Amino acid sequence: MKEILTLTIKLLLITAIVAALLGGINMVTEPIIAENNEATFQANLKELLPGAENFELDGTKLPEPEAGVKVNGVYCGMAADGTPVGYVTEAVCSEGYGGDVVVMTGVDAEGKITKVKVTEMEETPGLGAKCQTDWIDQYIGLTENIAVDKNGSAGNNPNKIEAISGATITSRAVTKAVNNSVSAAMTVIADNGGGAPAAEIDGEAPAEGEAVEGEATADTEAAEGEAAEEGAAPEQEEAPADETAEIDAAETEGGAE
Numbered sequence: 001m002k003e004i005l006t007l008t009i010k011l012l013l014i015t016a017i018v019a020a021l022l023g024g025i026n027m028v029t030e031p032i033i034a035e036n037n038e039a040t041f042q043a044n045l046k047e048l049l050p051g052a053e054n055f056e057l058d059g060t061k062l063p064e065p066e067a068g069v070k071v072n073g074v075y076c077g078m079a080a081d082g083t084p085v086g087y088v089t090e091a092v093c094s095e096g097y098g099g100d101v102v103v104m105t106g107v108d109a110e111g112k113i114t115k116v117k118v119t120e121m122e123e124t125p126g127l128g129a130k131c132q133t134d135w136i137d138q139y140i141g142l143t144e145n146i147a148v149d150k151n152g153s154a155g156n157n158p159n160k161i162e163a164i165s166g167a168t169i170t171s172r173a174v175t176k177a178v179n180n181s182v183s184a185a186m187t188v189i190a191d192n193g194g195g196a197p198a199a200e201i202d203g204e205a206p207a208e209g210e211a212v213e214g215e216a217t218a219d220t221e222a223a224e225g226e227a228a229e230e231g232a233a234p235e236q237e238e239a240p241a242d243e244t245a246e247i248d249a250a251e252t253e254g255g256a257e
Helices: 002-048 128-132 134-139 168-227 235-256
Strands: 054-057 069-078 084-093 101-108 113-120 145-147 161-162
Touching: 002 084, 002 101, 002 113, 084 168, 101 168, 113 134, 113 168, 128 134, 128 161, 128 168, 134 161, 145 168
Parallel strands: 145 161
Antiparallel strands: 054 069, 069 084, 084 101, 101 113
8 A cells, every 4th residue: 555655656746747847848949939930921921922021910800701711810911112012811721621721822902812822731641732732823813713623613714723633622622711811802902992092182182272272362462462553453353363273273283293
């Protein structure tokens, strides 16, 4: 009995020591792993959207994706001067042959796919795993609602990709993630495209109105001054008015250019 108790205590001590060591190792390695994952993610963003220097997660409310798909977010890619050049969406489809397939899709400002990359999957080597080969380049230049073609099933639809031979399930899972990714990106494009021009117009209109109003007031005062000096008859006010119209017209044209 005493031997059993001694052995139990030893096992508990060993277990406690091992758990403490593992906890310490995890505390040291966790931030390093997170940093490496973030670096890989940023590299993928730049690979999928060439020309973009910086990326920001967009806050636009996205539509509900199809069943079996989760959209993790849409990232706006911007050039060095801050101009948006396109978007990258990360989506997960749970309908792969081996489970979840994580897909990142880049689209330009018009909604055309720039590149697609499968970043995580557990598909069959030599079959579904081919989704990480140059097979994926078929998506470049396509838009949303892409069809998977197997033995001519997509007909003459130009917006299609050929299924991986022997891995139709994987092909459909990747395509489903891509379609939902492009749909989310198009929502963001429409949202951002609809807001910016209106803000610019609202900002410029008062400035132009104030300039014209100020010039008209100054011209009117000058005309009244000239009329007072010359003992002006009412007819003489027409000349300054014509001058004012010409000046306003010239300045309006200059502003439009």
